Amino acid sequence: xxxxxxxxxxxxxxxxxxxxxxxxxxxxxxxxxxxxxxxxxxxxxxxxxxxxxxxxxxxxxxxxxxxxxxxxxxxxxxxxxxxxxxxxxxxxxxxxxxxxxxxxxxxxxxxxxxxxxxxxxxxxxxxxxxxxxxxxxxxxxxxxxxxxxxxxxxxxxxxxxxxxxxxxxxxxxxxxxxxxxxxxxxxxxxxxxxxxxxxxxxxxxxxxxxxxxxxxxxxxxxxxxxxxxxxxxxxxxxxxxxxxxxxxxxxxxxx
Amino acid sequence: xxxxxxxxxxxxxxxxxxxxxxxxxxxxxxxxxxxxxxxxxxxxxxxxxxxxxxxxxxxxxxxxxxxxxxxxxxxxxxxxxxxxxxxxxxxxxxxxxxxxxxxxxxxxxxxxxxxxxxxxxxxxxxxxxxxxxxxxxxxxxxxxxxxxxxxxxxxxxxxxxxxxxxxxxxxxxxxxxxxxxxxxxxxxxxxxxxxxxxxxxxxxxxxxxxxxxxxxxxxxxxxxxxxxxxxxxxxxxxxxxxxxx
Numbered sequence: 376x377x378x379x380x381x382x383x384x385x386x387x388x389x390x391x392x393x394x395x396x397x398x399x400x401x402x403x404x405x406x407x408x409x410x411x412x413x414x415x416x417x418x419x420x421x422x423x424x425x426x427x428x429x430x431x432x433x434x435x436x437x438x439x440x441x442x443x444x445x446x447x448x449x450x451x452x453x454x455x456x457x458x459x460x461x462x463x464x465x466x467x468x469x470x471x472x473x474x475x476x477x478x479x480x481x482x483x484x485x486x487x488x489x490x491x492x493x494x495x496x497x498x499x500x501x502x503x504x505x506x507x508x509x510x511x512x513x514x515x516x517x518x519x520x521x522x523x524x525x526x527x528x529x530x531x532x533x534x535x536x537x538x539x540x541x542x543x544x545x546x547x548x549x550x551x552x553x554x555x556x557x558x559x560x561x562x563x564x565x566x567x568x569x570x571x572x573x574x575x576x577x578x579x580x581x582x583x584x585x586x587x588x589x590x591x592x593x594x595x596x597x598x599x600x601x602x603x604x605x606x607x608x609x610x611x612x613x614x615x616x617x618x619x620x621x622x623x624x625x626x627x628x629x630x
Numbered sequence: 631x632x633x634x635x636x637x638x639x640x641x642x643x644x645x646x647x648x649x650x651x652x653x654x655x656x657x658x659x660x661x662x663x664x665x666x667x668x669x670x671x672x673x674x675x676x677x678x679x680x681x682x683x684x685x686x687x688x689x690x691x692x693x694x695x696x697x698x699x700x701x702x703x704x705x706x707x708x709x710x711x712x713x714x715x716x717x718x719x720x721x722x723x724x725x726x727x728x729x730x731x732x733x734x735x736x737x738x739x740x741x742x743x744x745x746x747x748x749x750x751x752x753x754x755x756x757x758x759x760x761x762x763x764x765x766x767x768x769x770x771x772x773x774x775x776x777x778x779x780x781x782x783x784x785x786x787x788x789x790x791x792x793x794x795x796x797x798x799x800x801x802x803x804x805x806x807x808x809x810x811x812x813x814x815x816x817x818x819x820x821x822x823x824x825x826x827x828x829x830x831x832x833x834x835x836x837x838x839x840x841x842x843x844x845x846x847x848x849x850x851x852x853x854x855x856x857x858x859x860x861x862x863x864x865x866x867x868x869x870x871x872x873x874x875x
Contacts, residue, residue: 450790450791450794462780462783462784462787465776465777465779465780466777466780466781466784492772492773492776507757510755510756510757510760511755513754513755513772514752514754514755516776517728517751517754517775517776517779518728518729520776520779520780520783521724521725521728521729521779522729523783524725524779524782524783524786525725525729527783527786527787527789527790528786530786530790531786531789531790531793534790534793534794534832535793535832536832537832537833589793589794589795589796591796
Protein backbone atom coordinates (compact mmCIF):
# COMPACT_ATOMS: atom_id res chain seq x y z
CA UNK A 376 0.00 0.00 0.00
CA UNK A 377 1.69 3.21 -1.18
CA UNK A 378 1.17 6.84 -0.18
CA UNK A 379 -0.50 7.37 -3.54
CA UNK A 380 -3.00 4.55 -2.79
CA UNK A 381 -3.97 6.20 0.50
CA UNK A 382 -4.26 9.61 -1.17
CA UNK A 383 -6.60 8.09 -3.76
CA UNK A 384 -8.68 6.47 -1.00
CA UNK A 385 -9.13 9.88 0.63
CA UNK A 386 -11.01 10.99 -2.49
CA UNK A 387 -13.65 8.25 -2.15
CA UNK A 388 -16.97 8.83 -0.33
CA UNK A 389 -16.07 6.12 2.21
CA UNK A 390 -12.97 7.94 3.48
CA UNK A 391 -14.19 11.49 2.93
CA UNK A 392 -13.22 13.93 5.70
CA UNK A 393 -10.54 11.65 7.15
CA UNK A 394 -6.86 12.52 7.33
CA UNK A 395 -4.07 10.52 5.72
CA UNK A 396 -3.10 9.09 9.14
CA UNK A 397 -6.72 8.16 9.94
CA UNK A 398 -7.10 6.31 6.65
CA UNK A 399 -3.80 4.51 7.13
CA UNK A 400 -4.90 3.40 10.64
CA UNK A 401 -8.27 2.18 9.37
CA UNK A 402 -6.93 0.34 6.35
CA UNK A 403 -4.27 -1.43 8.40
CA UNK A 404 -6.93 -2.51 10.88
CA UNK A 405 -9.19 -3.63 8.02
CA UNK A 406 -6.38 -5.86 6.64
CA UNK A 407 -6.30 -3.94 3.38
CA UNK A 408 -4.29 -5.28 0.49
CA UNK A 409 -3.61 -3.85 -2.95
CA UNK A 410 -3.75 -5.90 -6.13
CA UNK A 411 -2.41 -5.09 -9.58
CA UNK A 412 -4.46 -7.00 -12.09
CA UNK A 413 -4.08 -7.46 -15.82
CA UNK A 414 -6.99 -7.21 -18.25
CA UNK A 415 -9.25 -10.27 -17.86
CA UNK A 416 -7.88 -11.22 -14.41
CA UNK A 417 -10.37 -11.87 -11.60
CA UNK A 418 -10.31 -9.71 -8.47
CA UNK A 419 -13.07 -11.69 -6.72
CA UNK A 420 -14.59 -14.96 -7.90
CA UNK A 421 -18.22 -16.09 -7.59
CA UNK A 422 -18.43 -18.60 -4.75
CA UNK A 423 -15.39 -17.15 -2.95
CA UNK A 424 -15.96 -17.08 0.81
CA UNK A 425 -13.54 -14.23 1.59
CA UNK A 426 -15.95 -11.40 0.73
CA UNK A 427 -14.19 -8.01 0.85
CA UNK A 428 -15.10 -4.46 -0.05
CA UNK A 429 -13.06 -3.08 -2.92
CA UNK A 430 -12.02 0.31 -4.26
CA UNK A 431 -10.79 0.78 -7.82
CA UNK A 432 -7.64 2.91 -7.52
CA UNK A 433 -6.91 2.83 -11.25
CA UNK A 434 -8.50 1.16 -14.27
CA UNK A 435 -11.92 -0.36 -14.72
CA UNK A 436 -13.62 -3.52 -13.45
CA UNK A 437 -16.68 -5.44 -14.59
CA UNK A 438 -19.13 -7.29 -12.39
CA UNK A 439 -19.68 -10.57 -14.20
CA UNK A 440 -22.23 -13.32 -13.66
CA UNK A 441 -22.34 -16.72 -15.31
CA UNK A 442 -25.37 -18.68 -16.42
CA UNK A 443 -25.96 -22.43 -16.33
CA UNK A 444 -24.07 -23.12 -19.54
CA UNK A 445 -21.09 -20.93 -18.69
CA UNK A 446 -22.04 -17.87 -20.76
CA UNK A 447 -21.40 -14.64 -18.93
CA UNK A 448 -23.14 -11.29 -18.61
CA UNK A 449 -21.59 -8.02 -17.50
CA UNK A 450 -24.01 -6.44 -15.07
CA UNK A 451 -22.09 -3.39 -13.93
CA UNK A 452 -18.88 -1.49 -14.54
CA UNK A 453 -16.82 -0.01 -11.73
CA UNK A 454 -14.57 2.93 -12.54
CA UNK A 455 -11.79 4.75 -10.67
CA UNK A 456 -12.52 5.60 -7.01
CA UNK A 457 -15.75 3.61 -7.05
CA UNK A 458 -16.40 0.91 -4.48
CA UNK A 459 -17.80 -2.58 -5.01
CA UNK A 460 -18.98 -5.57 -2.93
CA UNK A 461 -19.63 -3.32 0.10
CA UNK A 462 -23.28 -4.46 0.28
CA UNK A 463 -22.24 -8.13 0.44
CA UNK A 464 -19.52 -7.27 2.97
CA UNK A 465 -22.01 -5.32 5.17
CA UNK A 466 -24.47 -8.21 5.07
CA UNK A 467 -21.69 -10.73 5.88
CA UNK A 468 -22.77 -13.04 3.06
CA UNK A 469 -21.11 -16.47 2.99
CA UNK A 470 -19.87 -16.24 -0.56
CA UNK A 471 -19.68 -13.87 -3.50
CA UNK A 472 -22.70 -14.28 -5.79
CA UNK A 473 -20.87 -12.72 -8.76
CA UNK A 474 -17.30 -12.35 -10.04
CA UNK A 475 -15.33 -9.13 -10.41
CA UNK A 476 -13.00 -9.01 -13.42
CA UNK A 477 -10.58 -6.39 -14.71
CA UNK A 478 -11.86 -4.78 -17.89
CA UNK A 479 -8.45 -3.20 -18.32
CA UNK A 480 -5.18 -3.21 -16.37
CA UNK A 481 -6.25 -2.05 -12.91
CA UNK A 482 -5.07 -1.42 -9.37
CA UNK A 483 -7.53 -2.38 -6.67
CA UNK A 484 -7.65 -2.16 -2.87
CA UNK A 485 -9.54 -4.85 -0.95
CA UNK A 486 -10.40 -4.56 2.74
CA UNK A 487 -12.87 -5.81 5.33
CA UNK A 488 -15.48 -3.08 5.85
CA UNK A 489 -17.30 -5.23 8.40
CA UNK A 490 -14.15 -5.18 10.56
CA UNK A 491 -14.08 -1.36 10.39
CA UNK A 492 -17.73 -1.12 11.43
CA UNK A 493 -16.99 -3.57 14.24
CA UNK A 494 -14.51 -0.99 15.57
CA UNK A 495 -17.42 1.15 16.70
CA UNK A 496 -18.38 -1.50 19.22
CA UNK A 497 -14.87 -2.03 20.54
CA UNK A 498 -14.23 -1.31 24.21
CA UNK A 499 -10.71 -0.03 23.43
CA UNK A 500 -12.16 2.33 20.87
CA UNK A 501 -13.16 5.03 23.31
CA UNK A 502 -10.42 7.61 22.88
CA UNK A 503 -11.18 10.96 21.31
CA UNK A 504 -9.36 10.34 18.01
CA UNK A 505 -10.82 6.88 17.53
CA UNK A 506 -14.33 8.08 18.39
CA UNK A 507 -14.04 10.80 15.78
CA UNK A 508 -12.74 8.34 13.17
CA UNK A 509 -15.51 5.87 14.01
CA UNK A 510 -18.19 8.58 13.69
CA UNK A 511 -16.79 9.66 10.30
CA UNK A 512 -16.46 6.18 8.87
CA UNK A 513 -19.92 5.12 10.04
CA UNK A 514 -21.44 8.30 8.60
CA UNK A 515 -19.58 7.75 5.33
CA UNK A 516 -20.71 4.12 5.16
CA UNK A 517 -24.40 4.96 5.44
CA UNK A 518 -23.98 7.84 2.98
CA UNK A 519 -22.23 5.47 0.56
CA UNK A 520 -25.06 2.95 0.85
CA UNK A 521 -27.63 5.74 0.40
CA UNK A 522 -25.80 6.88 -2.73
CA UNK A 523 -25.72 3.32 -4.05
CA UNK A 524 -29.47 3.00 -3.38
CA UNK A 525 -30.12 6.27 -5.20
CA UNK A 526 -28.19 5.07 -8.28
CA UNK A 527 -29.99 1.73 -8.28
CA UNK A 528 -33.38 3.45 -8.03
CA UNK A 529 -32.42 5.53 -11.05
CA UNK A 530 -31.47 2.37 -12.95
CA UNK A 531 -34.79 0.74 -12.01
CA UNK A 532 -36.58 3.85 -13.27
CA UNK A 533 -34.90 3.51 -16.69
CA UNK A 534 -35.42 -0.26 -16.91
CA UNK A 535 -39.06 0.07 -15.92
CA UNK A 536 -39.76 1.75 -19.27
CA UNK A 537 -41.10 -0.72 -21.80
CA UNK A 538 -39.70 0.30 -25.19
CA UNK A 539 -36.18 1.07 -26.41
CA UNK A 540 -37.09 4.71 -27.12
CA UNK A 541 -38.57 5.20 -23.65
CA UNK A 542 -35.52 3.67 -22.00
CA UNK A 543 -33.12 5.79 -24.05
CA UNK A 544 -35.09 8.96 -23.35
CA UNK A 545 -35.28 8.18 -19.60
CA UNK A 546 -31.54 7.45 -19.52
CA UNK A 547 -30.63 10.75 -21.22
CA UNK A 548 -33.03 12.79 -19.06
CA UNK A 549 -31.52 11.18 -15.97
CA UNK A 550 -27.94 11.82 -17.09
CA UNK A 551 -28.78 15.49 -17.68
CA UNK A 552 -30.29 15.74 -14.19
CA UNK A 553 -27.16 14.09 -12.73
CA UNK A 554 -25.07 16.75 -14.49
CA UNK A 555 -27.06 19.35 -12.56
CA UNK A 556 -28.87 20.67 -15.61
CA UNK A 557 -32.21 22.30 -14.86
CA UNK A 558 -34.31 20.72 -17.58
CA UNK A 559 -37.34 22.83 -16.74
CA UNK A 560 -35.30 25.85 -17.77
CA UNK A 561 -33.61 24.21 -20.76
CA UNK A 562 -36.83 22.71 -22.11
CA UNK A 563 -38.97 25.73 -21.33
CA UNK A 564 -40.54 27.91 -23.96
CA UNK A 565 -38.80 30.89 -25.47
CA UNK A 566 -35.24 31.34 -26.67
CA UNK A 567 -33.81 28.83 -24.17
CA UNK A 568 -35.49 25.99 -26.02
CA UNK A 569 -33.60 26.64 -29.24
CA UNK A 570 -30.30 27.04 -27.38
CA UNK A 571 -30.93 24.14 -25.01
CA UNK A 572 -28.53 21.78 -26.80
CA UNK A 573 -26.58 19.75 -24.26
CA UNK A 574 -23.85 17.17 -24.81
CA UNK A 575 -24.07 14.01 -22.73
CA UNK A 576 -20.93 11.91 -22.47
CA UNK A 577 -22.40 8.46 -21.78
CA UNK A 578 -18.97 6.94 -21.16
CA UNK A 579 -20.36 3.78 -22.75
CA UNK A 580 -19.77 2.06 -26.07
CA UNK A 581 -22.89 1.23 -28.10
CA UNK A 582 -22.73 -2.39 -26.88
CA UNK A 583 -22.40 -1.31 -23.24
CA UNK A 584 -25.18 1.28 -23.57
CA UNK A 585 -27.47 -1.42 -25.03
CA UNK A 586 -26.55 -3.72 -22.12
CA UNK A 587 -27.15 -0.91 -19.62
CA UNK A 588 -30.63 -0.31 -21.06
CA UNK A 589 -31.25 -4.06 -21.50
CA UNK A 590 -32.15 -3.60 -25.15
CA UNK A 591 -31.00 -5.04 -28.43
CA UNK A 592 -27.97 -3.25 -29.86
CA UNK A 593 -29.40 -2.90 -33.36
CA UNK A 594 -32.72 -1.63 -31.94
CA UNK A 595 -30.77 1.01 -30.00
CA UNK A 596 -28.84 2.07 -33.13
CA UNK A 597 -32.12 2.32 -35.07
CA UNK A 598 -33.63 4.49 -32.34
CA UNK A 599 -30.63 6.82 -32.18
CA UNK A 600 -30.71 7.15 -35.93
CA UNK A 601 -34.45 7.91 -35.95
CA UNK A 602 -34.08 10.59 -33.27
CA UNK A 603 -31.16 12.11 -35.19
CA UNK A 604 -33.28 12.32 -38.33
CA UNK A 605 -36.03 14.05 -36.32
CA UNK A 606 -33.48 16.60 -35.09
CA UNK A 607 -34.00 15.61 -31.47
CA UNK A 608 -30.34 14.66 -31.01
CA UNK A 609 -27.07 13.95 -32.76
CA UNK A 610 -24.58 11.31 -31.72
CA UNK A 611 -20.97 10.39 -32.29
CA UNK A 612 -19.09 7.68 -30.42
CA UNK A 613 -19.93 7.84 -26.72
CA UNK A 614 -21.36 11.37 -26.97
CA UNK A 615 -25.01 12.22 -27.49
CA UNK A 616 -25.99 15.83 -28.05
CA UNK A 617 -29.63 16.47 -27.20
CA UNK A 618 -31.16 19.44 -29.04
CA UNK A 619 -34.81 19.16 -28.08
CA UNK A 620 -35.53 17.98 -24.54
CA UNK A 621 -39.29 18.44 -24.83
CA UNK A 622 -39.40 16.16 -27.87
CA UNK A 623 -37.23 13.66 -26.01
CA UNK A 624 -39.61 13.73 -23.06
CA UNK A 625 -42.46 13.21 -25.54
CA UNK A 626 -40.78 9.94 -26.58
CA UNK A 627 -41.44 8.57 -23.15
CA UNK A 628 -44.75 6.83 -23.02
CA UNK A 629 -45.98 7.82 -19.58
CA UNK A 630 -47.01 4.93 -17.38
CA UNK B 631 -53.26 21.62 8.08
CA UNK B 632 -50.53 19.57 9.75
CA UNK B 633 -49.63 19.91 13.43
CA UNK B 634 -46.30 19.22 15.14
CA UNK B 635 -45.98 17.69 18.63
CA UNK B 636 -43.01 17.11 20.91
CA UNK B 637 -42.03 13.49 20.86
CA UNK B 638 -44.32 11.67 23.25
CA UNK B 639 -44.52 8.13 22.00
CA UNK B 640 -47.52 6.09 23.09
CA UNK B 641 -47.45 2.32 23.59
CA UNK B 642 -48.93 1.81 20.12
CA UNK B 643 -46.23 4.00 18.55
CA UNK B 644 -43.47 2.08 20.31
CA UNK B 645 -45.04 -1.21 19.19
CA UNK B 646 -45.05 0.03 15.57
CA UNK B 647 -41.42 1.17 15.84
CA UNK B 648 -40.31 -2.11 17.47
CA UNK B 649 -41.52 -3.89 14.32
CA UNK B 650 -39.73 -1.50 11.97
CA UNK B 651 -36.35 -2.53 10.58
CA UNK B 652 -34.58 0.51 12.10
CA UNK B 653 -35.62 -0.15 15.70
CA UNK B 654 -35.51 -3.94 15.58
CA UNK B 655 -34.00 -5.71 18.65
CA UNK B 656 -34.49 -2.60 20.81
CA UNK B 657 -36.55 -2.30 23.99
CA UNK B 658 -39.24 0.37 24.43
CA UNK B 659 -36.90 2.43 26.63
CA UNK B 660 -34.05 2.17 24.12
CA UNK B 661 -36.36 3.19 21.27
CA UNK B 662 -37.47 6.30 23.17
CA UNK B 663 -33.87 7.15 24.07
CA UNK B 664 -32.76 6.82 20.45
CA UNK B 665 -35.70 8.83 19.08
CA UNK B 666 -34.94 11.66 21.53
CA UNK B 667 -31.24 11.69 20.57
CA UNK B 668 -32.20 11.93 16.88
CA UNK B 669 -34.38 14.98 17.57
CA UNK B 670 -37.57 13.01 16.95
CA UNK B 671 -41.06 14.52 17.01
CA UNK B 672 -44.46 13.41 15.76
CA UNK B 673 -46.58 15.29 13.29
CA UNK B 674 -50.17 14.79 12.18
CA UNK B 675 -51.37 15.32 8.64
CA UNK B 676 -54.86 15.58 7.16
CA UNK B 677 -55.83 13.93 3.85
CA UNK B 678 -54.15 15.66 0.83
CA UNK B 679 -51.56 17.40 3.06
CA UNK B 680 -48.19 17.36 1.29
CA UNK B 681 -45.42 15.93 3.48
CA UNK B 682 -42.66 16.54 0.98
CA UNK B 683 -42.27 17.46 -2.67
CA UNK B 684 -39.35 18.18 -5.03
CA UNK B 685 -39.73 21.90 -4.31
CA UNK B 686 -39.92 21.39 -0.57
CA UNK B 687 -36.68 19.88 0.83
CA UNK B 688 -37.26 17.18 3.42
CA UNK B 689 -34.45 17.08 5.95
CA UNK B 690 -35.87 14.30 8.06
CA UNK B 691 -36.46 10.58 7.97
CA UNK B 692 -40.09 9.66 8.50
CA UNK B 693 -41.76 6.54 9.88
CA UNK B 694 -45.50 6.21 9.41
CA UNK B 695 -47.16 5.51 12.79
CA UNK B 696 -50.79 5.51 11.64
CA UNK B 697 -52.82 6.32 8.54
CA UNK B 698 -51.54 5.99 5.01
CA UNK B 699 -49.33 7.93 2.61
CA UNK B 700 -49.15 7.99 -1.19
CA UNK B 701 -45.84 8.45 -3.00
CA UNK B 702 -45.96 9.87 -6.52
CA UNK B 703 -42.80 9.67 -8.61
CA UNK B 704 -42.35 12.45 -11.14
CA UNK B 705 -40.11 12.36 -14.19
CA UNK B 706 -37.35 14.97 -14.42
CA UNK B 707 -39.62 17.24 -16.45
CA UNK B 708 -42.39 16.97 -13.91
CA UNK B 709 -44.60 14.47 -15.73
CA UNK B 710 -45.24 10.78 -15.11
CA UNK B 711 -46.77 9.35 -11.98
CA UNK B 712 -46.18 5.93 -10.55
CA UNK B 713 -47.76 5.59 -7.15
CA UNK B 714 -47.11 3.36 -4.22
CA UNK B 715 -48.17 3.50 -0.61
CA UNK B 716 -46.08 3.81 2.53
CA UNK B 717 -47.09 1.10 5.02
CA UNK B 718 -47.41 1.61 8.78
CA UNK B 719 -43.94 1.16 10.31
CA UNK B 720 -42.21 1.84 6.99
CA UNK B 721 -39.50 4.50 6.82
CA UNK B 722 -39.27 7.04 4.01
CA UNK B 723 -36.98 9.93 3.13
CA UNK B 724 -33.93 8.36 4.84
CA UNK B 725 -31.81 8.45 1.71
CA UNK B 726 -32.54 12.16 1.08
CA UNK B 727 -31.96 12.91 4.78
CA UNK B 728 -28.55 11.22 4.76
CA UNK B 729 -27.52 12.74 1.43
CA UNK B 730 -28.85 16.16 2.48
CA UNK B 731 -31.01 16.61 -0.60
CA UNK B 732 -34.71 16.81 -1.38
CA UNK B 733 -36.49 13.55 -2.21
CA UNK B 734 -35.77 13.51 -5.95
CA UNK B 735 -38.79 13.75 -8.21
CA UNK B 736 -41.24 12.44 -5.65
CA UNK B 737 -44.15 13.82 -3.70
CA UNK B 738 -45.41 12.23 -0.48
CA UNK B 739 -49.03 13.06 0.34
CA UNK B 740 -51.30 11.95 3.19
CA UNK B 741 -53.97 9.62 1.77
CA UNK B 742 -55.87 9.76 5.05
CA UNK B 743 -55.40 11.33 8.47
CA UNK B 744 -51.85 10.21 9.31
CA UNK B 745 -49.35 10.43 12.12
CA UNK B 746 -45.66 10.40 11.36
CA UNK B 747 -42.52 10.19 13.48
CA UNK B 748 -39.87 12.49 12.04
CA UNK B 749 -36.20 12.50 13.05
CA UNK B 750 -32.83 13.59 11.73
CA UNK B 751 -30.71 10.53 10.93
CA UNK B 752 -27.60 12.71 10.58
CA UNK B 753 -27.60 13.24 14.35
CA UNK B 754 -26.51 9.61 14.70
CA UNK B 755 -23.07 10.85 13.65
CA UNK B 756 -23.03 13.94 15.85
CA UNK B 757 -20.55 12.77 18.49
CA UNK B 758 -21.47 15.29 21.21
CA UNK B 759 -25.17 14.49 20.93
CA UNK B 760 -25.23 10.76 20.28
CA UNK B 761 -22.81 9.85 23.07
CA UNK B 762 -25.68 10.55 25.51
CA UNK B 763 -27.10 7.22 24.29
CA UNK B 764 -25.37 4.07 25.64
CA UNK B 765 -22.95 2.61 23.08
CA UNK B 766 -24.74 -0.74 22.80
CA UNK B 767 -28.05 1.01 22.00
CA UNK B 768 -26.58 3.21 19.29
CA UNK B 769 -24.59 0.27 17.92
CA UNK B 770 -27.81 -1.75 17.57
CA UNK B 771 -29.45 1.17 15.78
CA UNK B 772 -26.43 1.66 13.53
CA UNK B 773 -26.28 -2.04 12.68
CA UNK B 774 -30.03 -1.97 11.90
CA UNK B 775 -29.54 1.05 9.66
CA UNK B 776 -26.65 -0.50 7.71
CA UNK B 777 -28.51 -3.80 7.46
CA UNK B 778 -31.70 -2.09 6.22
CA UNK B 779 -29.74 -0.10 3.63
CA UNK B 780 -27.80 -3.14 2.45
CA UNK B 781 -31.02 -5.17 2.20
CA UNK B 782 -32.61 -2.39 0.17
CA UNK B 783 -29.60 -2.39 -2.16
CA UNK B 784 -29.94 -6.15 -2.54
CA UNK B 785 -33.65 -5.88 -3.34
CA UNK B 786 -32.97 -3.14 -5.89
CA UNK B 787 -30.16 -5.20 -7.41
CA UNK B 788 -32.63 -8.07 -7.80
CA UNK B 789 -35.23 -5.74 -9.33
CA UNK B 790 -32.62 -4.51 -11.83
CA UNK B 791 -31.72 -8.09 -12.81
CA UNK B 792 -35.41 -8.98 -13.18
CA UNK B 793 -36.11 -5.94 -15.37
CA UNK B 794 -32.97 -6.58 -17.43
CA UNK B 795 -34.46 -9.86 -18.69
CA UNK B 796 -35.70 -9.26 -22.23
CA UNK B 797 -38.80 -11.51 -22.23
CA UNK B 798 -41.77 -11.49 -19.86
CA UNK B 799 -41.23 -15.19 -19.12
CA UNK B 800 -37.57 -14.43 -18.40
CA UNK B 801 -38.60 -11.76 -15.87
CA UNK B 802 -41.09 -14.14 -14.21
CA UNK B 803 -38.62 -17.04 -14.14
CA UNK B 804 -35.80 -14.91 -12.71
CA UNK B 805 -38.00 -13.53 -9.95
CA UNK B 806 -39.47 -16.93 -9.02
CA UNK B 807 -36.02 -18.54 -8.91
CA UNK B 808 -34.82 -15.74 -6.61
CA UNK B 809 -37.81 -16.23 -4.30
CA UNK B 810 -37.21 -20.00 -4.27
CA UNK B 811 -33.57 -19.45 -3.36
CA UNK B 812 -34.59 -17.16 -0.46
CA UNK B 813 -37.17 -19.64 0.77
CA UNK B 814 -34.94 -22.68 0.08
CA UNK B 815 -38.08 -24.26 -1.31
CA UNK B 816 -39.72 -25.01 -4.65
CA UNK B 817 -42.96 -23.57 -3.31
CA UNK B 818 -43.02 -19.78 -3.07
CA UNK B 819 -45.61 -17.22 -2.05
CA UNK B 820 -45.79 -14.01 -4.07
CA UNK B 821 -45.65 -10.95 -1.83
CA UNK B 822 -47.96 -9.07 -4.23
CA UNK B 823 -51.39 -9.29 -5.82
CA UNK B 824 -51.46 -10.15 -9.56
CA UNK B 825 -51.55 -6.44 -10.49
CA UNK B 826 -48.79 -5.70 -7.96
CA UNK B 827 -46.68 -8.43 -9.60
CA UNK B 828 -47.38 -6.94 -13.06
CA UNK B 829 -46.35 -3.53 -11.76
CA UNK B 830 -43.10 -4.94 -10.27
CA UNK B 831 -42.25 -6.60 -13.59
CA UNK B 832 -43.36 -3.51 -15.55
CA UNK B 833 -45.67 -5.50 -17.82
CA UNK B 834 -49.42 -5.38 -18.49
CA UNK B 835 -51.54 -7.45 -16.13
CA UNK B 836 -53.18 -9.30 -19.02
CA UNK B 837 -49.79 -10.08 -20.58
CA UNK B 838 -48.57 -11.38 -17.21
CA UNK B 839 -51.62 -13.63 -16.81
CA UNK B 840 -51.15 -15.03 -20.32
CA UNK B 841 -47.44 -15.74 -19.80
CA UNK B 842 -48.08 -17.37 -16.40
CA UNK B 843 -50.67 -19.59 -18.05
CA UNK B 844 -48.23 -20.51 -20.85
CA UNK B 845 -45.57 -21.38 -18.27
CA UNK B 846 -48.11 -23.47 -16.41
CA UNK B 847 -49.06 -25.28 -19.65
CA UNK B 848 -45.37 -25.92 -20.37
CA UNK B 849 -45.05 -27.65 -17.00
CA UNK B 850 -42.67 -25.05 -15.58
CA UNK B 851 -44.86 -23.82 -12.73
CA UNK B 852 -48.06 -24.64 -10.90
CA UNK B 853 -50.16 -21.71 -9.66
CA UNK B 854 -52.65 -21.59 -6.83
CA UNK B 855 -53.51 -17.96 -5.99
CA UNK B 856 -50.29 -16.42 -4.66
CA UNK B 857 -48.62 -19.80 -4.09
CA UNK B 858 -46.49 -20.93 -7.00
CA UNK B 859 -44.72 -24.27 -7.22
CA UNK B 860 -41.60 -24.34 -9.38
CA UNK B 861 -42.20 -27.69 -11.08
CA UNK B 862 -39.22 -27.61 -13.43
CA UNK B 863 -36.24 -25.62 -12.10
CA UNK B 864 -33.94 -26.49 -15.03
CA UNK B 865 -36.66 -25.49 -17.47
CA UNK B 866 -37.05 -22.15 -15.69
CA UNK B 867 -33.29 -21.52 -15.80
CA UNK B 868 -33.36 -22.16 -19.54
CA UNK B 869 -36.04 -19.49 -19.97
CA UNK B 870 -33.54 -16.90 -18.73
CA UNK B 871 -31.26 -15.74 -21.51
CA UNK B 872 -29.34 -13.56 -19.03
CA UNK B 873 -27.16 -15.18 -16.40
CA UNK B 874 -28.75 -16.51 -13.25
CA UNK B 875 -27.00 -15.38 -10.06
